[in-house]
Amino acid sequence: MSEIKVVRNILQTNDEITSKNKKILDEKGIYVINLMSSPGSGKTSLLERIIAKLKNDINIAVIEGDIYTTKDAQRIEAQGVPVIQINTGGACHLDAEMIKGALNSLTLDNIDLLVIENVGNLVCPAEFEIGEDIKISVLSTTEGNDKPLKYPLMFEKSGAIILNKLDLIEFTDFDKKEFYKDIKSLNANVDLFETSCVKNQGIDEICSWLMSKIKNKKMKIK
């Protein structure tokens, strides 16, 4: 089918711009997260919790990717950190060119952590590098434990996977044992976290882990 060839062409150009984005971000020593999941897994809620916990210790900026609306950006802005909204106007993922534009609008000096919240989509965002240090994917318990094998690319490419909405697991048939078995088969060395934003559970662990990643990046740059 013709699509396959087409995607390859886009990816080639995307990789070139990714390298440029990466160079800018590396020079500033900014640790960059590409945060991905299905719509409604809780990316923005997790981000609110993480920012609230870390904003007094480090400087955080956020790029919000949405097809339309600025709903998520408004929630992040309320946390008092700089946020840039990208509206893709239909496109199902962020690409490096969009991030390049957003980086031009951000004051990058003194930023320690840049979180790029991708468009809610368990498929396409994983195909596009955008200049990140790590991809983090979120799955909520209400989505079902069968999703990693059904949508493997995102889970394979992630450096960390967060199982969110732990407070709802008792009302679902989510099988954690199966979930972790499947994750292991796809991506044996990934870092794993379990969270509930409602109960503020697991946020401290993510924040400690993030702080060590940020510190590491700064050490490498110096």
Add this chain to the structure above:
Amino acid sequence: MSEIKVVRNILQTNDEITSKNKKILDEKGIYVINLMSSPGSGKTSLLERIIAKLKNDINIAVIEGDIYTTKDAQRIEAQGVPVIQINTGGACHLDAEMIKGALNSLTLDNIDLLVIENVGNLVCPAEFEIGEDIKISVLSTTEGNDKPLKYPLMFEKSGAIILNKLDLIEFTDFDKKEFYKDIKSLNANVDLFETSCVKNQGIDEICSWLMSKIKNKKMKIK
């Protein structure tokens, strides 16, 4: 950005094949549903319930679209209806060419209802016509009421919208009033259903509505 032009080229070819699919399906008087949602909204569970309710009265066939795995097709097969699995091998949506191939593998005589379960993705599947009579989109309460405005295309193009996992709404902050207000602004004439597969709630209403749609299609063909 170059992608936009690319998508248009694909869509042109897709529309031509869609017309051919539609001709075949119309001649047989088969009512065709393109069932779409995010991963984990409950498409397959809904389909299990609908098939269990209708299979003694009408002949149903299913095309299962997944990136990888035959998990969903196995669940549908257990219901005793013919099912064709399409594995897209990475692609984030079904297109008309894939459906054309699946139709060649199905015995279409005497089929009354063909349900095509699309890849779990709230964005891309809505862009591709595949020969359906109606698009039905599913949103589960755990995904949040803000999704229609954030991912409008699928909700705009749907002839029916099903709000699923009603049993879990009490554990979420899902605002039904906001949800229906947003739906109305996008798609004033869409048919609306509320369901819980766990509690077998709302399935009878969908089945009655479906039976009238199937009957209508047969009347138009004759």
